[in-house]
Amino acid sequence: AQSVTQxxxxxxxxxxxLVLLRCNYSSSVPPYLxxxxxxxxxxxxxxxxxxxxxTLVKGINGFxxxxxxxxxxxxxxxxxxxxxxxxxxxxxxxxxxTGNQFYFGTGTSLxxxx
Amino acid sequence: xxxxxxHPSWVICKSGTSVKIECRSLxxxxxxMFWYRQFPKQSLMLMATSNEGSKATYEQGVEKDKFLIxxxxxxxxxxxxxxxxxxxxxxxICSARTGTSGAFFGQGTRxxxx
Numbered sequence: 001a002q003s004v005t006q007x008x009x010x011x012x013x014x015x016x017x018l019v020l021l022r023c024n025y026s027s028s029v030p031p032y033l034x035x036x037x038x039x040x041x042x043x044x045x046x047x048x049x050x051x052x053x054x055t056l057v058k059g060i061n062g063f064x065x066x067x068x069x070x071x072x073x074x075x076x077x078x079x080x081x082x083x084x085x086x087x088x089x090x091x092x093x094x095x096x097x098t099g100n101q102f103y104f105g106t107g108t109s110l111x112x113x114x
Numbered sequence: 115x116x117x118x119x120x121h122p123s124w125v126i127c128k129s130g131t132s133v134k135i136e137c138r139s140l141x142x143x144x145x146x147m148f149w150y151r152q153f154p155k156q157s158l159m160l161m162a163t164s165n166e167g168s169k170a171t172y173e174q175g176v177e178k179d180k181f182l183i184x185x186x187x188x189x190x191x192x193x194x195x196x197x198x199x200x201x202x203x204x205x206x207i208c209s210a211r212t213g214t215s216g217a218f219f220g221q222g223t224r225x226x227x228x
Contacts, residue, residue: 041222102148102160106157
């Protein structure tokens, strides 16, 4: 079965500190992996994606994620948190031959402390 | 990136009435669109997959007669919540995909049934 797990439903960091949001997946086939950000009462915005090219993926707003097959992980990081990064973050996985369906993690709410 | 427009962004309706939500791909053609429902502080739950020119595929537990989906063109899918009740109040989000570029999401629709 395919699934994605986000460890930590709430993460708090100080402004300027490292942001680390965890995502692990389980899959029997090579996945595509995504991180999305959602601000209150808005849709989801794509931060970055991994689609079997470079394992270190850089996205918007200074975020990046590294695909580690051995650890089945795709953790999201940002060197220095900004107040505007406070939002809900979702990790998602899809598979090329399964009808483009996405499987979302339960989300991680990021709080940035001034 | 590709733009998906969802309308309305919020709607309040009386119990027993029907509400239609539109999802448009503005600068690309989407043969497949997805409808999600999101409860407060929770992840996205896939409701159905909308296929242009054919019947939608509903996820288990989603009432197809209550949540009518129509995908009559390559740029428009609609979700109609029929005979809405307060328990249908939620945030509904549509998305569309372009190849391996990930899904692009609409802004979401906040439905409140009173």
